[in-house]
Amino acid sequence: MDENTALERLRAGDEAALGWFIDRYTGYVTTIVKNMLLPRVPESDAEEAVADVFLALWKNAQRIGPGGVRAYLGGIARNKSRDKLRSLRADVPLEDDVLTIPSPGPDEALTERELHERTRRAVDSMSEPDREIFLRHYFYCQGVAEIALALDMNTNTVKTRLRRGREKLRRELTKGEA
DSSP, rough: OHHHHHHHHHHHHHHHHHHHHHHHHHHHHHHHHHHHTTTTSSSHHHHHHHHHHHEEEHGGGGGOOTOHHHHHHHHHHHHHHHHHHTTTOOOOOOSSSSSOOOOOOOOOOHHHHHHHHHHHHHHTTSSSTHHHHHHHHHTSSSOOOHHHHHHTOOOOHHHHHHHHHHHHHHHHHHHTTO
């Protein structure tokens, strides 16, 4: 069975199709959830978040377009993980100097989709390991110490690279404004 067929069957209420998606995407969803939640929360809470992701897939299959299941699952996994952190009153690890992305003004024709694409291109243009540090911190919500340990770097180096990454992203996203 291919993904589009499984999605059609899922929309029709076929539990076997849900099983197909669970078999195919559990590793992907679990990686996102565990990167965001562990070791801040118990393993059982991470497993519950993974289950919640697939429950959301079951309930919202009608909204997902062909070829969009992986992106949907990734987004829901991040959202469920953030919700779990908030519900446990855990801090989402962002520094005091948070990333500020300008939002479109009333006179701008820039849509949310275009802003997303510009942001993605700006992050993709970062060199390694800056891009990995940036994604680990802002996408997977990993703390500076955790990133430093994983990449065998000094925590101050990670902080400096995050600051430079934010500055670069800010410059890229504000080009042509003012």
